[in-house]
Amino acid sequence: MKLLYIVFGLIGTICLLSAQADTGNGLPIIDMHMHAYPAGFNGEVNMPNPMTGKPSGVTSDEELLRATLKEMRRYYIVKAVASGPLEFVLRWKSAEPKRIIGGAYFDEATSLPDVERLRQHFMAGQLGVLGELVAQHAGLSLADPLFEPYLALAEELDVPVGIHTGLGPEGIPYACCPKFRVTYGNPISFEEVLLRHPKLRLYIMHGGWPYLEETKAIMSVYPQVYADLAVINWIIPREEFHEYLRGLIRAGLGKRIMFGSDQMVWPEAIGMAIEGIESAAFLSKEQKRDIFYHNAVRFLSLKENGG
Numbered sequence: 541m542k543l544l545y546i547v548f549g550l551i552g553t554i555c556l557l558s559a560q561a562d563t564g565n566g567l568p569i570i571d572m573h574m575h576a577y578p579a580g581f582n583g584e585v586n587m588p589n590p591m592t593g594k595p596s597g598v599t600s601d602e603e604l605l606r607a608t609l610k611e612m613r614r615y616y617i618v619k620a621v622a623s624g625p626l627e628f629v630l631r632w633k634s635a636e637p638k639r640i641i642g643g644a645y646f647d648e649a650t651s652l653p654d655v656e657r658l659r660q661h662f663m664a665g666q667l668g669v670l671g672e673l674v675a676q677h678a679g680l681s682l683a684d685p686l687f688e689p690y691l692a693l694a695e696e697l698d699v700p701v702g703i704h705t706g707l708g709p710e711g712i713p714y715a716c717c718p719k720f721r722v723t724y725g726n727p728i729s730f731e732e733v734l735l736r737h738p739k740l741r742l743y744i745m746h747g748g749w750p751y752l753e754e755t756k757a758i759m760s761v762y763p764q765v766y767a768d769l770a771v772i773n774w775i776i777p778r779e780e781f782h783e784y785l786r787g788l789i790r791a792g793l794g795k796r797i798m799f800g801s802d803q804m805v806w807p808e809a810i811g812m813a814i815e816g817i818e819s820a821a822f823l824s825k826e827q828k829r830d831i832f833y834h835n836a837v838r839f840l841s842l843k844e845n846g847g
């Protein structure tokens with residue numbers, strides 16, 4: 541999600557995270573939510589990380605790709621869904637075809653490709669996920685007719701679909717995105733689409749935060765729906781994130797929650813996101829492994845390779 545997180549960095553209530561914590565156990569991780577963006581994100585190169593206040597030192601598109609792949613290797617991220625402008629996604633995919641799963645991106649500034657062109661990309665394996673769909677910022681519900689042919693295609697080809705939910709920064713409708721509406725970020729609004737497309741493999745990005753009750757309601761009734769924890773695991777106050785995650789676990793959803801970083805132009809965010817999960821004292825070792833790896837293996841229909 542573009543543009544959104546700068547404001548979060550200004551919120552004084554968020555305490556700085558500790559330095560990156562290498563998991564150190566050499567077990568595989570799947571990142572369900574990353575971005576293949578240009579380094580000139582939002583028109584600015586080397587933008588400060590909203591949490592640390594420090595720029596990551598990445599000044600070109602190639603450097604951003606290389607630095608991200610380096611962090612992936614460091615944390616043993618064996619697969620990552622990377623979405624962004626199509627030309628960037630295809631470049632990242634060709635740089636590391638086995639690790640990168642291309643995501644078809646949509647937001648207020650970037651449109652989805654033609655349906656038939658998208659079909660070709662999916663069939664060729666260049667793209668493997670429909671998402672991130674940031675419909676909320678364009679003032680659209682997922683149930684909007686605009687998405688219907690794309691959702692039908694994803695259902696037909698059995699391609700997973702990732703939808704942005706929940707958060708946006710303070711004042712966003714007055715700034716970048718006048719069409720943004722809080723309402724469309726509520727996962728409860730997915731119900732009509734789930735009824736229309738019962739075979740759709742849908743995941744709620746950002747875990748539906750802050751809509752805990754609605755997320756539990758949708759996930760409890762629709763067992764095919766999963767969720768990722770991207771960005772809320774490093775950008776919202778840690779106590780709030782842990783309480784939210786605990787709520788999902790307590791509701792019995794621990795087998796459908798997946799790791800995501802939402803790395804945009806800050807490769808170090810990958811380690812910060814991992815630390816957000818590792819520091820959750822209420823999670824058992826098995827529950828962490830489910831979040832980091834096993835749940836995504838099941839959702840993506842991959843073959844287990846241990847871990």
Ligand SMILES: [Zn+2]
Pocket residue numbers: 541672674704705745746
């Ligand atoms: Zn998002």
